Amino acid sequence: MAFAWLPGALGDIAHGAVTTILLIAVTTLAGTLLSILGAAGRRNGPVLLRRAIAWYVEVMRNTPFLVQLFFIFFGLPSLGIRLDPLLAAMLAMTLNMAAYTIEIVGAGLDAVPGGQTEAALALGLRPRQVFIKIVLPQALKIIYPALTSQIVIMMLESAVVSQIAVRELTYEADMLQARTFRSFETYFVVTLVYLAMSMALRRLLVTGGRRVLGAGVS
């Protein structure tokens, strides 16, 4: 093994890591928001919407992320929608994550006792206020560990978007190994970077969750 190339490559690796972090930050925010809307729609929306959401979840969960990514990046232009790689990656990741988190958020919504809604309505809150202020925070607290795992899984999946030339961590690794001819060492170092990032992300989410949602979040 030879690591003489490493000091000169740190800049590229850091640059790729920042893009990976950007991807997962956007995916987390957009994906969580989308899944709250999706889970609420699946419970309270019109029948057609409920069915559409259910099918969306099934299709996304039963096809590979790589194929979804290719479909969006290579397929959509034939409908006249041309996306830049970074945007296509964010869209694909968000849509993929939402399919998993719609189920997770839904399970959380179901787990909040109905008495909570009744009590809040009896106090004179509007249904929307009840959902946002009473039901949702409790649901998020219940599902937080599952949500955290899904976010970490999404970060690891993001390695695949290198295939449509998004300049994230894996893409930088591909470039580096082509330049240095030290394939194994390059991927070894980058794998360790991913490991550190996924451990740090998990810790960050747990402490952040405790602060926002209160104690008892694990």
Add this chain to the structure above:
Amino acid sequence: MIEFTLWDIVRNLLLATRWTVLLSLAAFIGGALVGMAVLFFRISKNKWSRRLASGYIALFQGTPLLMQLFLMFFGLPMLGLRIEPWTAAVLGLTFFASAYLAEIWRSGVDALPRGQWDAGASLGLHYLQELRLIILPQAFSITRAPTVGFLVQLIKSTALTSIIGFEELVRTSNAINNATFEPFKVYGLVALIFFLMCFPLTQYARSLERRAATR
């Protein structure tokens, strides 16, 4: 440009699907065997072997599968082994699967009441007999649903082996797409084929889950 009829595309994709299926089966069987070994370490009475297994699981669950495949594909030649994409794909997916399966089955072992072990010991069984006759059969039976669920995950994961050059469904579809310039149709069909393989398994996992919940 070569003319491809829809049937040409479908036929070639179906031919490539054989490899996706074969790879999934090989990885699932390999992953189950290695996963069993990891499980033994993970639930052993020795602190260090437990730690070793936890580290193994954390490593494979904390890094992208794509990196694991790259390391296989570029690492084994460093040990002097000439390696085909097929070998790297099977080995990479086997290790990946073993970590997840070991963790799934361990959750089953943990779910068993302490009394099951005590009962085994009081019958005079030694550790391996307890595992074989009492603990593992129950642990496997209560984790059947997540095990099938993981199989779906594994089938989808075979798509990544296209990137290290294994000629499965996605790699074939890339080649067809380059010849036909019909990404919408080609990737749509690929998604459909994966869906038809995975959806029945998802439904099966769901019915197992329901059955477990009503028991």
